[in-house]
Amino acid sequence: MIDPTPAAAPNSSGPAIEGIDLVKAFGGVVALGGASFSAYPGEVHALVGENGAGKSTLIKLLGGRLRPDSGVVKYYGQPVQLHSPQDTRRLGAATVFQELTQFPGMTIAENLLIGREPRGALGLIDRRRMTAEAAAILAGMGLHDIDPGELVEDVSLAQRQIVEIVRAVLAEPKILFLDEPTSSLVEREVEWLFGMVRKLRAEGTSVIFTSHRWREVISIADRITVFRNAREVGTFTTISEDDAVSLMAGRKVSAIYPTLPPKPAGDAALAVEGLSGNGLTDISLTLGKGEILGVGGLAGHGHRELFFTLFGALKPSAGRILVSGKPVRLRSPRDAIHAGPGIALVPEDRKTEGLLLPMSVKINLTLSVLRRISWLGLIRGRDEQARTRAMAESLDVRPPDPGRIVGTLSGGNQQKVLIGRWLLAESGILLFYDVTRGVDVATKHEIYALINRLANEGRSILLYSSDAEELAHLAHRVLVLREGRIAAELHPPMTSEAIVSSAVRDADAA
Secondary structure (H helix, E strand, O other), rough: OOOOOOOOOOOOOOEEEEEEEEEEEEEEEEEEEEEEEEEEEEEEEEEEOOOOOOOOHHHHHHOOOOOOOOOEEEOOOOOEOOHHHHHHHHOOEEEEEOOOOOOOOOHHHHHHOOOOOOEEOOEEEOHHHHHHHHHHHHHHHOOOOOOOOOHHHHHHHHHHHHHHHHHHHHHOOOEEEOOOOOOOOOOOOOOOHHHHHHHHHOOOOEEEOOOOOOHHHHHHHHHEEEEEEEEEEEOOOOOHHHHHHHHHHOOOOOOOOOOOOOOOOOOEEEEEEEEEEOOOEEEEEEEEOOOEEEEEEOOOOOOHHHHHHHOOOOOOEEEEEEOOOOOEEOHHHHHHHOOOOEEEEEEEEEHHHHHHOOEEHHHHHHHOOOOEEEEEEEEEHHHHHHHHHHHHHOOOOOOOOOOEHHHHHHHHHHHHHHHHHHHHHOOEEEEEEEEOOOOOOHHHHHHHHHHHHHHHHHHHHEEEOOOOOHHHHHHEEEEEEEEEEEEEEEEOOOOHHHHHHHHHHHHHOO
């Protein structure tokens, strides 16, 4: 049973940060409807809830990115008017938002030290010294595998996320907001982050943290506040995952991982032979029809390169790719989309690599089928409307309005739209790259069930996840990559520990 009594506040002179009856609406959509929240010095306070429940809006209001329509924000007991994140920085707060705020045309060092660049005698930026200082900062935090001289656009999403966290920690904040900081990180990187959080907590920093990974929440949080429908519905020191999910969803959600469908015996839908280039070395694999083949391992070891090569976005230097037993040349994503039953990619960063955020759900869904719904270069409006509404309803996109701007949807609903694009195209080979990243627990369950349904329909799925537990439960077998090579192939019964172990030990020992 859920304890309806709110958790007692930590023993402290008062909250470090407080929001009282905060309201924020965008047009007719209420993003926060009178929510209240407080966090204390030396406390890690987790916010949990479905996408669109109000967590990120609350952080943006407390962090100065948005202004409330009504309600009060207090820092250390004093009401404040926040007009920008600069105001909160002056009050000793720092924020790591879901949307990364880095400059893609600049190096990691430039992004890390922006506003505090070392300068020479003439006042010019000393770039050599800046790179050395950034390297020392990263090394001092135990980050030895990030090159400060790399352009930020050329490194993995996980490394960009880590740089964002480091930049916030450098400000020595007394209040730190972390909005889904682990969504693109694997377990080793999460352990690094939580080490930093524990250090900050011991120094008296108040850390407000959101995550959709329950085991992370219970491992680091002193208190947990559950949000549903733009309001907080309870604050707890301890609560079970089942009870938390029921509070988040307003209903009982069945077992998190559905039963894996039987692995079919049959021909390979996709085969790779000796694939090399772009950080890959001699990759060979087969993906059967109706199979869910997992791909795991530590971030930065070739997973992204493998998926983008199979989608034609990167060109290999050696090896060949076969679709339905026939060799294909994938010189572009267009070639992949039209190869055999069709190869589709759902990338890790849906906001920059998958969706056109200012455009409607309808336009985003039909990008891959424009020829099918057009005649003489003109789109058949009724056909387009019927197809997109049916897809939105079948995937339970909320609201199921094809005319809605996709950038206004929650993260989980955006992900459904991106998946729906390729279901409309009837693609037979689906490359799902961290498809549940930044998605709430209830929506994750919907995506898990969808993956099973697609496999039962005979579609072939190559599934990468930064969450080893997902792979252990969702895949028929798992390939573990290490330094661009296949280090191990695991078969049921699989555990997340076995996947992580295979990733960190030498490939020769796998």
